[in-house]
Amino acid sequence: MPGLTIGDSVPNLQVQTNQGNFKLHDFIGDNWTIIFSHPGDFTPVCTTELGKMAAYVPEFDKREVKLLGLSCDDVKSHNEWIKDIEAYTPGCKVSYPIIADPNREIIKQLNMVDPDEKDSSGKQLLSRALHIVGPDHQVQVKLSFLYPASTGRNMDEVVRALDSLQKAMKHKVATPANWKQGDPVVISPSMSSDQAKETFPQGFETVDLPSKKEYLRFTNV
Incomplete structure (x- = not known):
């Protein structure tokens, strides 16, 4: 429409x-x-x-x-x-x-x-x-x-989505499925590991996947 x-x-x-x-x-x-x-x-x-x-x-x-x-x-x-x-x-x-x-x-x-x-x-x-x-x-x-x-x-989902939008805008991250306030967020694949280390000094976790592609990275902000 x-x-x-x-x-x-x-x-x-x-x-x-x-x-x-x-x-x-x-x-x-x-x-x-x-x-x-x-x-x-x-x-x-x-x-x-x-x-x-x-x-x-x-x-x-x-x-x-x-x-x-x-x-x-x-x-x-x-x-x-x-x-x-x-x-x-x-x-x-x-x-x-x-x-x-x-x-x-x-x-x-x-x-x-x-x-x-x-x-x-x-x-x-x-x-x-x-x-x-x-x-x-x-x-x-x-x-x-x-x-x-x-x-x-569902008003809880409206608030959850709003929290995700505000988090993403503030920290330049994305939120995974079923994310809620306080959960880890994901780092954009367009950001290199060196950039990620500089942007997120608190550290991040890279998930070991069969493809060995290091695109699924979680951090807390």
Whole structure:
């Protein structure tokens, strides 16, 4: 499906939210930002998702990450629905803004349209899309998740992926399968052993493989 994807810059759209109107670039600024969509207000999976996102705000704050939701419903609907979300998730407040897109134009430009699902009037539904935008002045999408309307997100995986992106950007490394914060990372094959010794003075381990190619190297950063 055409539209925003990894490596693209987020368009500087003027948006209306339950916390006022602004341009996306002004909101994002120099921050890591998560832009996420939900198929509709007052729907069951979305209510659990936005409640869980609110519950994880302290984790995102630790990582200096902004949150920005999106739905095709209007601002009035968002404000009423937030009461349900907060009731379902006691002790958590929906402190992040939620974009309104009743004309369904923003969802197309942000690549958040479900290609198969439609509402009762035949209009396309939002997918459960989530873009993690980097802080490098390019307003660039670093990672995207795209789920159908029927499948709720796993917030632990969102945080894990965010940790991986931040670790990779800071230390110029990559993270292996099932990596989590505190686990060893891998060194790029493009880096020579001499460069690796200089870059990672704490040392690294090279895995002995049948090919005898020394490309799988682990270190802690």
